[in-house]
Amino acid sequence: MRNLEQPDIYHIPRICTACGGVMVFKGVGEYHCEDCGSVAYDDYGKVRLYLEGHPGANAVEVEKETGVSQKTIRQMLKEARLQVSEGSQTFLHCEMCGANIRYGRMCPACEEKYHRRMEEEQRHKNMHGFAMNQKGEEGQRRFMRGDKG
Ligand SMILES: [Zn+2]
């Protein structure tokens, strides 16, 4: 009897396609046939396997190559079932605009905007500091009078 209470969104292989034996879960989306030892993967296993061989792949490519829908891929990411390997830049989103990015926290455009804003803020801070130190003309005059020259 199948357990119908748990929706099988990951298409877990339960019956061996080669011999009809029972598939046993071996971890990380991998299943082995108890009888003949053939290996099968659920959607998670397929995606994980594909990303191992193609670390830079994006969701569209993964969907095309594994047949696993992007919706399922996103679901796995949400559940933190899917962990892209280190060095993989797949499925990252820009923190500012949400665009797909391959590395870092922001897309190049937002990163540039961000840095420009930081520089601007830094410049403002420096200007304020400068004005406070000089205290206007008086300070300048005193400085000139004391200057040996
Ligand atoms: Zn089998």
Ligand SMILES: [Zn+2]
């Ligand atoms: Zn962006």
